[in-house]
Amino acid sequence: MADDRDITIHSRVVFWLKIILPLFALAILSTLFLLSRRIDTDAALPYARVDVEALARDPRLTAPEYLAVTEDGAAVSFTARTARTGQGDNDEARAEDLVAVYETPGGLRIDIRAREGEIDRPAGRMRLSGDVEIVTSTGYRMLTAGLDSALDRTNLRSDGEVQAEAPYGQITAGQMEIRHEDVEKPGYLLDFKTDVKLIYEPQK
Amino acid sequence: AGQGASVAFGGLRADTGLPVEVTADQLTVDQNDGTAVFSGNVLVGQGEMRLSAAEVVVEYGGEDQSRIERLHATGGVTLVSGAEAAEAEEAVYTIDSGEVVMTGNVLLVQGANTLSGQKLIVDLSTGTGRMEGRVKTVLQPSGGN
Numbered sequence: 001m002a003d004d005r006d007i008t009i010h011s012r013v014v015f016w017l018k019i020i021l022p023l024f025a026l027a028i029l030s031t032l033f034l035l036s037r038r039i040d041t042d043a044a045l046p047y048a049r050v051d052v053e054a055l056a057r058d059p060r061l062t063a064p065e066y067l068a069v070t071e072d073g074a075a076v077s078f079t080a081r082t083a084r085t086g087q088g089d090n091d092e093a094r095a096e097d098l099v100a101v102y103e104t105p106g107g108l109r110i111d112i113r114a115r116e117g118e119i120d121r122p123a124g125r126m127r128l129s130g131d132v133e134i135v136t137s138t139g140y141r142m143l144t145a146g147l148d149s150a151l152d153r154t155n156l157r158s159d160g161e162v163q164a165e166a167p168y169g170q171i172t173a174g175q176m177e178i179r180h181e182d183v184e185k186p187g188y189l190l191d192f193k194t195d196v197k198l199i200y201e202p203q204k
Numbered sequence: 205a206g207q208g209a210s211v212a213f214g215g216l217r218a219d220t221g222l223p224v225e226v227t228a229d230q231l232t233v234d235q236n237d238g239t240a241v242f243s244g245n246v247l248v249g250q251g252e253m254r255l256s257a258a259e260v261v262v263e264y265g266g267e268d269q270s271r272i273e274r275l276h277a278t279g280g281v282t283l284v285s286g287a288e289a290a291e292a293e294e295a296v297y298t299i300d301s302g303e304v305v306m307t308g309n310v311l312l313v314q315g316a317n318t319l320s321g322q323k324l325i326v327d328l329s330t331g332t333g334r335m336e337g338r339v340k341t342v343l344q345p346s347g348g349n
Binding site for chain 1: 224232
């Protein structure tokens with residue numbers, strides 16, 4: 001038979017453990033909530049700092065996309081950061097940080113970037129303003145203050161001065177126009193008008 | 205090619221390394237083949253050389269159109285540099301070599317003397333030239349520089 005003394009020691013140890021361990025557990029549990037970090041309940045939900053009334057007052061679209069095909073078969077696409085539809089009768093949609101691309105069947109691609117744009121659908125035209133940059137796939141990069149471009153055909157006219165970097169030199173002119181010519185030689189023409197000046201640096 | 209007269213041009217000279225400036229009323233660039241045409245009071249300037257014409261067509265050098273090889277001026281051309289001037293119907297100016305070939309009723313005025321012919325080849329870098337085709341000279345006896 002096991003030695004009596006061992007059994008009594010064992011049972012006494014178990015007896016005391018049955019008391020100490022629960023007490024210890026109780027102590028841990030009670031201090032757990034005491035020492036825990038305070039959770040800042042109202043910071044837990046970050047609210048967007050946007051003026052809700054302003055948002056509600058003028059309905060706007062974010063990252064709208066406008067796609068169309070012009071009479072001369074060019075695919076036109078506009079994307080903007082935000083756009084607001086026109087209120088009242090003039091129905092002018094206003095857009096910010098606008099990117100427009102004309103891709104013509106002939107392979108010419110015109111990329112336009114502007115800070116602001118107003119799309120006048122009844123007139124079928126769009127007025128871009130704010131550091132307008134026009135880049136053509138034929139290597140012309142033009143900067144102008146404003147651009148008036150048609151939605152139904154490839155026709156872009158700068159309103160005012162234009163500075164252009166051509167593959168061969170710098171060009172400045174009073175006005176720039178990209179248009180589709182379909183009479184004698186169908187194709188796209190880039191016209192610089194009024195006080196055109198080219199500076200060409202002959203490579204030595 | 206008829207009798208030719210080589211002529212010394214003190215004035216018709218230009219530093220072919222200087223930038224070429226072309227001003228006009230309009231420049232039209234055809235976007236599918238890139239041909240560029242200046243039209244309306246076109247004035248090509250380099251250094252103190254001036255070439256004016258009704259229309260100038262740009263002819264590119266490289267494939268990437270980054271260099272201009274020649275300027276074809278038509279519709280009545282006047283080349284002026286210093287005291288000397290030359291008029292013709294057409295002119296071709298090769299920029300890198302500085303050579304201007306003027307054709308069609310060419311009239312060259314040097315101070316009081318005039319020289320006319322069918323074709324005038326001027327080398328702007330050296331200021332020398334050569335008139336060809338029924339060359340006629342009118343020397344003003346009284347004048348003379």
